[in-house]
Amino acid sequence: MPLNAELRAFYEARQQQIPAEIREIMRRAGQELADSGQADRALTVGARAPHFTLPTATGQTLALDDLLADGPVVLTFYRGAWCPYCNIALRALQQHHDAITARGARLVAVSPQIPDESLSLTEKHDLAFDVLSDIGSDTAKQYGLAFDLPDDLAAVYDKLGFDLQRVNDGHPRTLPLPATYVIDREGLIRWAFVDTDYTTRAEPADILAALDSLN
DSSP states (O other): OOHHHHHHHHHHHHHTTSOHHHHHHHHHHHHHHHHTTHHHHSOOTTSBOOOOEEEBTTSOEEEHHHHHTTSOEEEEEOOOTTOHHHHHHHHHHHHTHHHHHHTTOEEEEEESSOHHHHHHHHHHHTOOSEEEEOGGGHHHHHTTOEEEOOHHHHHHHHHTTOOHHHHTTTOOSEEEOOEEEEEOTTSBEEEEEEOSOTTOOOOHHHHHHHHHHTO
């Protein structure tokens, strides 16, 4: 099943479990974010990928420059382990990890979570790729992806027990748009997926096709 078909099925099933007033808050926030033009301001094909050095789940650091020295990079931004859509998307990427590395590329995922949360996520889903912590979303800001939750949606997330104050180390309101980039060895973005809708993600098959087009 394509990833977005799986995400859509999960979304439709989940809607049955969410009270109508909360669904309306989520719908309105999503529409406002879409109308803001945020996705159009994010970096896209042809831009030079901003460099970063971020901590891994195990306390090391990874720099984009070092990754690119070995080949192209698939860089994906996600909201956090608390987001079920992110978990589904990361599991799908793990299923295609061998195909990505077979093309000489390195996959890394970035979220605003603290390393301990990234480590729990890595262990839970047995991820073979690095999960990096972008505390404060500084890297997401450089890519034009960071946005702040509106008050009413932030309150809903608090009631749902997501505890973004803790897991994002004091930055509970700022999240990245779901985005995936294919960056070539020269540091240029050659393929991009950016969407304000967190229930939609880059299809792994499209990522692989983008990597194939680099050759």
